[in-house]
Amino acid sequence: MVDTEAAPLLISHQPAPAKAPSIDDVVETYIGDTSAMQLLRAALVAFAWAFDAQQVFISVFTDAEPPWHCTSTHCSPSAASPCALPRGMWAWDRPPETSVVSDWGLLVR
Structure with missing residues (x-):
């Protein structure tokens, strides 16, 4: 027969597994909270994409053979x-x- 007083010693008390971080948590950890500097970086990246888009679409206008x-x-x-x-x-x-x-x-x- 099992001793009821010893039973709690057999059960391991492990902490619950940690919850996986969300994407928002990872972004805030590595990039930081939304700030003026982050908005400035986003604006500069968008500004650079505008020049890239011009290079991509210029062939539409330059290579067209008119009627x-x-x-x-x-x-x-x-x-x-x-x-x-x-x-x-x-x-x-x-x-x-x-x-x-x-x-x-x-x-x-």
Whole structure:
């Protein structure tokens, strides 16, 4: 028979496992509380991203090939591109400054 007075000695009294820290706790531990310095850092990072976005999206405006049209009656309007036509038989629909392609006359031949 088990002695009832000895039973409490057999039960180990271990502390409850620690609760895992939340993401907010980790951020506050390593970065600190929200302050003016933290807001300044966030603003500087956002400012840098604005310049990065310009580099990413500049190709949308510079590499676009604007529409063109035939200027001669001998030109076939069904031509897929102006590359196969002589330069005087077609023209850009928009001003040449619209795109780098039209401004510099970049055509694949």
